[in-house]
Amino acid sequence: MEYYCSYQERCYKEVEEKLYTFSLTSAEKEEILTYLIENNFINEERFAQSFVRGKHNYKFWGKNRIINELKFRNISSRLISIALKEISEETYLENFHQLAEKHWNSITERKGQKKNKKFVDFLLRKGYETHLIYEKLHELDN
Template sequence: MEYYCAYQERCYKEVEEKLYSFSVNSSEKEEILTYLIENNFINEERFAQSFVRGKHNYKFWGKNRIVNELKFRNISSRIITIALKEIPEETYLKNFHQLAEKHWHNITERKGPKKNKKFVDFLLRKGYETNLIYEKLNELETGN
C-alpha cells in the first residue's frame, strides 16, 4: 500500500476502496489506513492540490467540475477551497479563452442556435461557470 500511495497521490477514499478490493477485514483496514496517514502516504490536502493542478493544466477542467469531482472523493470543503488557490485567476481565464475559441472554430455547424448549444454544452461539461461561457459566446457571435 505504501507503493500504491507513493506512486501517485491518493485520497483516503481511493485507498479504502483498494483495500476493500483485497478483501482486508475492517480492523486490519483501519490499522493500515492509520499507518498510511501517520506516515504521510495519504494527505488529503496534498492530493487535492495535485488533483486541481493536473485536471486544470492537462484536461482544462473548470472549477465546477473540479469541485464536484473532489466532493465525490469525500474531500472537505475547506480543503477544496485551499486547493483551488493552485490555479492563478489569469491562468484560469487564459485557458478558458483558448479552449473556448478553439472549440468554437472546430464546431462544424453554421452560426446559429445549434452551434451555440454545442459550444455552451461542451464548456458546461468541462465545468466552467455559465457567466464566463455566455460572455464568451456573445463575444464570438458578434466577432469582437
C-alpha cells in the same frame, strides 16, 4: 499499499476502496489506513492540490467540475478552497479562452442556435461558470 500511494497522489476514499478488493478484516484495513496517514502516504490537502493542478492544466476542467469531483471523493470544503488557490485567476481565464476559441472553431455547424448549444454544452461539461461561457459566446457569435 505504500507503493500504490507513492506513485500517484491518493485520497482516503481511493485507498479505502482499494483495500476492499483485498480480503482483510476491518481492523486490518483500519490499521493500514492509520499507518498510511501517519507516515504521510495519504494527505488529503496534498491530494486536492495535485488534483486541481492536474485536472485544470492537462484536462482544462473548470472550477465547477473540479469541485464536484473533489466532493465525490469526500474532500472537505475547506480543503477544496485551499486547493483551488493552486490555479491563478489569470491562468484560469487564459485556459478558458483558449479552450473556448479552439472548440468554437472546431464546431462544423455554421452560426446559429445549434452551434451555440454545442459550444455552451461543451464548456458546461468541462465545468466552467455560465457567466464566463455566455460572455465568450456573445464575443464569438458577433
